[in-house]
Amino acid sequence: MSYSTLFTCNPSWGKIEDIPSSTEELFWSNIVENVTNHNFRVLSLFATPMNNALHLVCILGNDTTSLLKISRFELINNTFQSHASIIPQIHLFEREIAEQFGVTVHDHPWLKPVRFEQDFSLHVKKNACGDLNYFQVSGEDVHEVAVGPVHAGVIEPGHFRFQCYGENVVNLEISLGYQHRGIERMLQGGPSPQTLSQMEVLAGDTTIGHSLAYVQLVEAMAGIHVSQKSELIRIVLLELERIANHVGDIGALSGDTGFLPTASYCGKLRGDFLNLTASITGNRFGRGGIIVGGVGYDIDFNLAATIAKQLKVLQSKTLSAIDLFFRSTSVLERVENIGKITKEDVITYGFVGIAAKACAIARDTRKNYPFGYYNAISYDIPLEASCDIFARAMMRRAEIVSSLELIHNMLRSIQEIAIQKPTRVNDVVLPSNALGISLTEGWRGEIVHVAQTDEHGKLVRYKITDPSFHNWTALSLAMREGQISDFPLCNKSFNLSYCGFDL
Amino acid sequence: MFFVLLERLRQGYNTSKYPKIEPILSPRFSGVPKITGSCDLTCKACIDVCPTEAIAKKEQSIAIDLGKCIFCDQCVPLCTHNNIQFTHEYRLASHQRSTLLVTKEVEKIGFQLNQQIQKLFKRSLQLRLVSAGGCNACEADLNVLGTPVYDLNRFGISFTASPRHADGIIITGPVTLNMKQALMDTYDALPSPKIVIASGTCAISGGLFQKSDEVCNGVDSLLPVDLYIPGCPPHPYTALNGLLQFLGRV
Numbered sequence: 001m002s003y004s005t006l007f008t009c010n011p012s013w014g015k016i017e018d019i020p021s022s023t024e025e026l027f028w029s030n031i032v033e034n035v036t037n038h039n040f041r042v043l044s045l046f047a048t049p050m051n052n053a054l055h056l057v058c059i060l061g062n063d064t065t066s067l068l069k070i071s072r073f074e075l076i077n078n079t080f081q082s083h084a085s086i087i088p089q090i091h092l093f094e095r096e097i098a099e100q101f102g103v104t105v106h107d108h109p110w111l112k113p114v115r116f117e118q119d120f121s122l123h124v125k126k127n128a129c130g131d132l133n134y135f136q137v138s139g140e141d142v143h144e145v146a147v148g149p150v151h152a153g154v155i156e157p158g159h160f161r162f163q164c165y166g167e168n169v170v171n172l173e174i175s176l177g178y179q180h181r182g183i184e185r186m187l188q189g190g191p192s193p194q195t196l197s198q199m200e201v202l203a204g205d206t207t208i209g210h211s212l213a214y215v216q217l218v219e220a221m222a223g224i225h226v227s228q229k230s231e232l233i234r235i236v237l238l239e240l241e242r243i244a245n246h247v248g249d250i251g252a253l254s255g256d257t258g259f260l261p262t263a264s265y266c267g268k269l270r271g272d273f274l275n276l277t278a279s280i281t282g283n284r285f286g287r288g289g290i291i292v293g294g295v296g297y298d299i300d301f302n303l304a305a306t307i308a309k310q311l312k313v314l315q316s317k318t319l320s321a322i323d324l325f326f327r328s329t330s331v332l333e334r335v336e337n338i339g340k341i342t343k344e345d346v347i348t349y350g351f352v353g354i355a356a357k358a359c360a361i362a363r364d365t366r367k368n369y370p371f372g373y374y375n376a377i378s379y380d381i382p383l384e385a386s387c388d389i390f391a392r393a394m395m396r397r398a399e400i401v402s403s404l405e406l407i408h409n410m411l412r413s414i415q416e417i418a419i420q421k422p423t424r425v426n427d428v429v430l431p432s433n434a435l436g437i438s439l440t441e442g443w444r445g446e447i448v449h450v451a452q453t454d455e456h457g458k459l460v461r462y463k464i465t466d467p468s469f470h471n472w473t474a475l476s477l478a479m480r481e482g483q484i485s486d487f488p489l490c491n492k493s494f495n496l497s498y499c500g501f502d503l
Numbered sequence: 504m505f506f507v508l509l510e511r512l513r514q515g516y517n518t519s520k521y522p523k524i525e526p527i528l529s530p531r532f533s534g535v536p537k538i539t540g541s542c543d544l545t546c547k548a549c550i551d552v553c554p555t556e557a558i559a560k561k562e563q564s565i566a567i568d569l570g571k572c573i574f575c576d577q578c579v580p581l582c583t584h585n586n587i588q589f590t591h592e593y594r595l596a597s598h599q600r601s602t603l604l605v606t607k608e609v610e611k612i613g614f615q616l617n618q619q620i621q622k623l624f625k626r627s628l629q630l631r632l633v634s635a636g637g638c639n640a641c642e643a644d645l646n647v648l649g650t651p652v653y654d655l656n657r658f659g660i661s662f663t664a665s666p667r668h669a670d671g672i673i674i675t676g677p678v679t680l681n682m683k684q685a686l687m688d689t690y691d692a693l694p695s696p697k698i699v700i701a702s703g704t705c706a707i708s709g710g711l712f713q714k715s716d717e718v719c720n721g722v723d724s725l726l727p728v729d730l731y732i733p734g735c736p737p738h739p740y741t742a743l744n745g746l747l748q749f750l751g752r753v
């Protein structure tokens with residue numbers, strides 16, 4: 001008996017009735033089988049009402065074959081059996097399901113709140129934010145350090161609990177949720193005039209990554225065609241976003257090692273890349289750049305030439321500023337062999353993006369599940385292998401280089417045909433009772449959006465998975481047995497999103 | 504060391520001449536809107552498309568609330584009378600919520616100097632930032648004020664880690680329920696007299712999250728706000744200009 005629906009491209013959608021509803025047993029045994037023996041991993045796992053009953057929906061992806069498998073089953077008595085011990089990469093998904101729908105998850109290793117949000121149907125918060133049963137270590141010389149939610153810098157809030165033995169960290173537990181704005185629930189009933197704008201602010205530094213995931217999904221479901229030039233401009237925007245953030249991150253890492261030259265140059269250069277984005281969309285974060293049916297702003301011949309010229313200047317300044325950082329022995333001492341995770345961790349816990357690629361695991365949506373114009377170009381994923389802070393910094397350098405090249409290629413292909421700016425369609429008509437999935441590669445890694453519509457084609461469920469959802473666990477692991485004084489650097493080397501996780 | 508010096512030469516001098524010389528912004532930047540002409544009484548095209556309910560009808564014409572506007576420009580092409588244009592005027596900040604309402608008569612956002620604030624903080628202002636549920640773009644663009652380009656420190660303004668060392672608190676985000684307590688605790692930890700700055704549409708009105716039951720729709724209902732800096736996110740020059748105006752430095 002078939003238990004799942006197969007999608008072969010990104011984005012894709014299908015009618016819900018065409019996704020066979022299996023039994024709980026079959027649902028799990030197939031996931032376990034696919035994950036353990038066939039190289040699949042869990043891209044998304046969530047609860048949603050379908051035909052008046054709560055269902056679990058799982059989306060598996062195979063990075064080599066690009067296949068996406070979708071399966072579902074109806075929850076009986078609002079409970080299910082946890083499989084987090086067998087497939088640790090779903091531990092957080094299971095916790096999320098329990099929190100969002102009040103589902104009882106039997107035998108979960110440690111069922112805790114995820115972001116202290118209200119139950120989707122009861123609208124109650126069970127715990128105050130941060131009120132958590134933290135993992136604790138006891139014994140002589142063991143002490144606890146608690147940091148946050150308000151931190152020293154100009155950054156987002158989160159709470160960190162270190163269990164320390166002397167200077168060494170035995171365990172770090174991260175409790176988030178302070179940025180929780182209830183976005184998934186707000187999206188229900190859309191698409192509406194707010195929807196696209198809300199996608200742009202899921203995580204402000206990933207405006208393009210998230211808005212692209214959304215519009216792709218809507219375009220696929222509504223059958224909207226996008227011109228080739230628009231696809232090209234989308235890539236320019238997405239890669240500019242990647243470069244700006246990576247440059248900023250290397251600057252921040254440099255600042256935390258106390259190496260100020262690169263910190264200050266990169267701080268400035270990041271702004272220059274943001275200003276390039278602003279030269280296209282008027283906004284430094286690319287707001288309004290990606291819209292349903294195309295792009296909000298054209299790049300004509302002149303603008304393409306200006307951008308290409310500025311990129312050349314920025315390119316040499318950026319690379320020389322970064323190389324100064326990698327040449328400094330005082331820097332290397334702080335980043336080499338520190339904050340290590342392992343390749344096995346990546347596979348076990350399902351880490352994505354920079355964290356995975358710095359462990360020589362080629363997880364990159366642009367290659368694995370190509371979307372838009374990436375289908376037309378070949379893209380080699382740069383990799384690093386030392387799994388430490390150094391590797392994650394080097395990964396950023398490598399991606400800056402490859403993204404610069406991508407943008408140059410795109411700009412060269414830009415032709416003097418002005419794009420028809422589509423009028424912003426805020427009331428797109430989506431097919432009824434359908435489920436669609438869309439993936440993009442944001443600068444932090446894989447972004448997954450899943451949309452489900454009701455009988456009127458309105459969104460009943462919109463599931464968002466930011467790369468940070470998976471990767472916060474990586475930071476915890478990287479700190480084990482490390483020194484507490486290495487935390488700021490380790491943290492910056494991942495530079496995860498609080499709001500992208502908290503939603 | 505040699506390479507460090509060489510690089511210093513290569514990167515050149517980066518600090519802008521602002522406020523002596525006006526900044527150059529992207530020609531596509533949207534600042535203060537200009538409202539012209541009058542409307543058809545029944546037309547609601549701009550109102551319907553606005554994602555944050557920033558537009559309302561006012562005396563044969565419309566008013567745009569910059570405390571809610573996210574400067575998405577969507578309303579512009581929808582007006583059949585071409586009544587809405589966004590200018591490049593980046594000076595958006597104000598001391599008063601009501602001044603952010605732009606009508607046909609408004610050309611420029613008004614700003615009234617507060618003598619006492621000027622007297623106390625003109626030469627030195629230490630700010631504690633609290634991020635309370637935004638998208639992090641507001642924080643990111645406040646952070647850049649510390650880079651050599653804007654070099655906030657040259658004006659005697661800086662971000663400080665401890666609320667005990669701060670003269671004021673600058674808040675981004677709509678204030679989520681989950682962050683409310685921590686925000687109030689931080690505010691209480693500041694010594695008096697203290698000032699409150701709401702930076703970004705979220706912090707002023709809840710912005711794109713105003714319909715959520717997980718947020719407080721901005722700072723106004725919780726704390727007395729002394730300075731509003733509109734924008735989603737505010738351009739760094741908008742924020743810088745706002746702070747300098749506030750201190751009577753420009």
Ligand code: SF4
Nearest residue numbers: 553572573575576578
């Ligand atoms: S530019 Fe401002 S007023 Fe116009 S639609 Fe956008 S948010 Fe509304």
Ligand code: SF4
Nearest residue numbers: 637638703704705735
């Ligand atoms: S005002 Fe806009 S940019 Fe600032 S936090 Fe809110 S959504 Fe983000």
